Amino acid sequence: MTQRILKGFVLLTAAVMMTACKDDTERGDSYISFGLSSDYSDIYMNRRLGEILKSSDGRLNLPDTNDFILTVASSGGDIIYKGPYGERPDPVRVQPGSYDVSLQSIEFEKPAFSMPQFGDFRTVVTGSGQTVSVAFNCTQLNCGMRLLFDDSFKDRFPSSGISIESDGQSLDYPYSESRTAFFLPGILRVIYNDNGNDIPILSRQLEAADMLTIKLAASAESSDSFSIEIDTARNWMYEDFTLGSGNDGSSMEKALRISDLAMHLGAEDVWVAGYIVGGDMSTSKVVFEPPFTKDSHLALADNTKASTREECAAVELPSSGEIREAVNLVDHPGYLGRKLYVKGDIENYFGYPGIKSIKEFLLE
Numbered sequence: 001m002t003q004r005i006l007k008g009f010v011l012l013t014a015a016v017m018m019t020a021c022k023d024d025t026e027r028g029d030s031y032i033s034f035g036l037s038s039d040y041s042d043i044y045m046n047r048r049l050g051e052i053l054k055s056s057d058g059r060l061n062l063p064d065t066n067d068f069i070l071t072v073a074s075s076g077g078d079i080i081y082k083g084p085y086g087e088r089p090d091p092v093r094v095q096p097g098s099y100d101v102s103l104q105s106i107e108f109e110k111p112a113f114s115m116p117q118f119g120d121f122r123t124v125v126t127g128s129g130q131t132v133s134v135a136f137n138c139t140q141l142n143c144g145m146r147l148l149f150d151d152s153f154k155d156r157f158p159s160s161g162i163s164i165e166s167d168g169q170s171l172d173y174p175y176s177e178s179r180t181a182f183f184l185p186g187i188l189r190v191i192y193n194d195n196g197n198d199i200p201i202l203s204r205q206l207e208a209a210d211m212l213t214i215k216l217a218a219s220a221e222s223s224d225s226f227s228i229e230i231d232t233a234r235n236w237m238y239e240d241f242t243l244g245s246g247n248d249g250s251s252m253e254k255a256l257r258i259s260d261l262a263m264h265l266g267a268e269d270v271w272v273a274g275y276i277v278g279g280d281m282s283t284s285k286v287v288f289e290p291p292f293t294k295d296s297h298l299a300l301a302d303n304t305k306a307s308t309r310e311e312c313a314a315v316e317l318p319s320s321g322e323i324r325e326a327v328n329l330v331d332h333p334g335y336l337g338r339k340l341y342v343k344g345d346i347e348n349y350f351g352y353p354g355i356k357s358i359k360e361f362l363l364e
Contacts, residue, residue, distance in 0.1 A: 029093055029094070029095065029096075029128075029129070030093075030094050030095065030096045030097075030126035030127065030128065030129070030130055030131070030132070031091035031092065031093055031094070031126070031130070031131040031132070032072065032091055032092045032094060032099065032101065032124060032126065032131070032132050032133075032134060033090065033091040033092075033131055033132070033133045033134070034070065034085070034088065034090075034091075034092075034101075034103075034133075034134050034136065035133065035134070035135050035136070036065060036135065036136055036138065065085055065086075065103075065138065066084060066085055066086025066087075067084055067085070067086065067105075068084070068085040068103050068104060068105050068118075068119070068138075069082065069083070069084070069085070069102075069103070069104045069105075069106070069107065070082070070083065070084070070085040070088050070101075070102070070103050071100075071101065071102045071103075071104075072092055072094070072099055072100075072101050073099065073100045073101075074094075074097060074098070074099055074100075075097065075098040075099065075100070080092060080094055080099070085103060091131060094126060096126050096127055096128045096130075097125070097126060098123065098124070098125045098126075099123070099124050099125075099126065100121070100122075100123050101121075101122050101123075101124060101134060102119060102120065102121045102122070103119050103120050103136045103138065104117060104118070104119035104141070105117055105118040105119060105138070108141070108142055108182070108184070110169055111164070111166070111169050111170070111171040111181060111182065111183045112171070112181075112182055113171070113177075113179040113180065113181055113182070114179045114180060114182070115142075115182045116140055116142065116144065116182060117140065117141045117142045117182070118138045118139065118140055118141065119136075119138055119139075119141050120136040120137045120138055120139070122134055122136070139208070139209060140208060140209040141208050141209075142182050142183060142184055142185065142208065143182065143183055143184075143185050143188075143206035143207065143208060143209065143210040143211070143212075144180040144181065144182045144183075144210070144211045144212070145164055145180065145181050145183065145188050145204070145206065145212050145213075145214065146178075146179070146180040146181070146211075146212070146213045146214070147162065147164075147173050147177070147181075147190070147213075147214055147215075147216060148213065148214070148215040148216065149162075149175050149215075149216050150215060150216060150217035150218075152217050152218045153216045153217050153218045154175060155218070156218035156263065157192055157194075157218075159194070160174050160175045161192055161193035161194065162174070162175070162190065162191070162192055162193075162201075163190075163191050163193065164181050164183070164188055164189070164190055164191070165188070165189045165191050166183045166184070166186050166187060166188045166189065167184065167186050167187075169183075170191070171183075173190075180211070183206070185206055185207050185208045185210070186205070186206070187203055187204070187205050187206075187310075188203065188204055188205075188206055189201075189202070189203040189310070190202050190203070190214070190216075192262070194265075197265070197348075199262045199263075199265055199353070200262060200310065200352060200353075201216070201262060202214075202310070203308070203310040205308075218263070247260065248270075249264065249267065249270030249271045249272065250270070250271070251271060252271050252273070252341050252362065254271070255271040255272055255273035255341055256270060256271065256272045256273070256346075257272075257273065257274070257302050258272070258274045258300055258301055258302045258311070258312070258313045259302055260272075261313055261346055261353035261354070261355075262353050264346050264353075265346050265347070265348070265353050266346060266347070267345065267346045268345045268346075268357075269343060269344070269345065269359065270343065270344070270345075270346065271341060271342070271343050272300070272313075272315075272341070272342055272343075272344070272346075272355050273339065273340070273341045274300030274301055274302060274313065274339070274340060275300065275301055275302070275303060275304045275306075275337060275338070275339055275340070276298055276299070276300060276327070276329070276335050276336055276337065276338050276339075276340055277299050277300065277301045277304060277306045277312060277336065277337075278292075278298070278299040278312065278329075278336070279292045279294060279297065279298045279299055279328075279329040279330075280292055280293055280294050281297060281299055281309075281312070281314050281350050282350055283309075283350050283351035283352075284309060285309055286299050286308075286309050286312050288306075288307065290329065290333035290336075291330075291333065292328075292329040292330050292333060293330065294330065295317065295324055295328035295329070295330040295331065296316070296317055296319070296324070296328075297314045297315060297316050297317055297349075298314070298315050298317065298327065298328065298329055299312040299313070299314060299315070300312065300313050300314075300315055300340060300342075300355075301313070304337045309352075310352075312352075313349075313352060313353060313354050313355060314349045314350050314352070314354040314355070315340070315342055315344075315354065315355045315358070316344075316349060316354065316355065316356040316357070316358065317358070318357075318358065321358060323342070323358050323361045326361070326363070327340065327361070327363055335363070338363055338364060339363075339364040340361065340362070340363050340364070341361060341362040341363075341364075342355055342358050342360070342361045343358065343359045343360040343361070344356055344357045344358040344359060345357045
């Protein structure tokens with residue numbers, strides 16, 4: 001069988017074609033034949049893809065589709081064939097019925113470095129005496145994140161306790177690491193571990209084929225920047241993330257931002273400023289629209305368009321203090337979008353840095 005090399009990963013039009021077998025000896029059984037859509041050798045290799053997949057000898061280390069894992073399973077889960085695509089029976093003989101078929105470059109179940117997964121999944125139905133021809137579209141199924149560390153970030157976090165976490169699984173990412181970490185699509189969180197305490201740095205939602213590079217810096221100035229590059233093969237993104245506004249929380253004029261709180265966990269009697277965006281919080285959610293049911297806390301964010309839990313910090317509204325009566329969203333839902341300054345202590349609250357023990361506040 002001619003060996004074919006996968007040289008591009010653009011989603012191609014699928015073709016599933018059913019034709020009746022003319023050989024009477026085949027009637028009663030069914031057959032599934034497999035192929036690959038189009039000619040991958042004609043796909044344009046973009047510059048960034050080449051940079052990422054270059055091996056140590058300077059050649060492109062591209063997956064050989066003959067080594068891909070082909071799986072044919074009945075609707076009841078019985079495995080008809082599982083093995084290398086290049087060693088498959090051609091066609092695969094089956095009983096009439098419904099079958100789940102898949103082609104994957106690797107089996108990918110947990111985070112790993114330099115492990116992009118390509119493949120396709122289909123469900124086919126065969127009738128007596130028929131052959132079903134399946135043309136696979138091999139696209140990237142997982143996503144990747146690569147971290148770059150500015151010296152200012154290393155100075156701020158000298159122990160290099162950085163990891164990337166998603167869906168309960170994590171991968172350590174030391175400062176010496178330069179490879180891309182691959183995960184199943186979902187929310188990826190960059191975490192700093194400080195003596196057993198996990199401090200969230202940032203989170204990003206990545207889809208299949210998203211490839212994100214983030215350069216982390218900790219600056220004394222308020223100068224965040226963000227840029228994205230996207231091409232037609234995979235979604236290549238690059239981001240500069242500057243951690244910290246440069247404020248120290250010593251006054252309202254130097255109030256910390258919500259994005260500053262991770263660097264100031266444990267600080268006492270500091271000013272924090274943010275926009276009221278919601279309430280009824282937990283470790284995983286925020287309610288952003290009324291009605292609200294809990295007057296014990298509210299959510300602050302750096303901008304009024306915040307839409308995820310990771311962008312928000314909880315502010316405790318003690319029952320004995322004036323602030324609960326003054327700003328709780330159960331009684332004052334109209335305060336959504338207003339800017340609030342609070343002076344208190346930075347502590348873990350609902351699993352994230354939050355503000356407790358409020359001493360003073362100002363509602364703009």
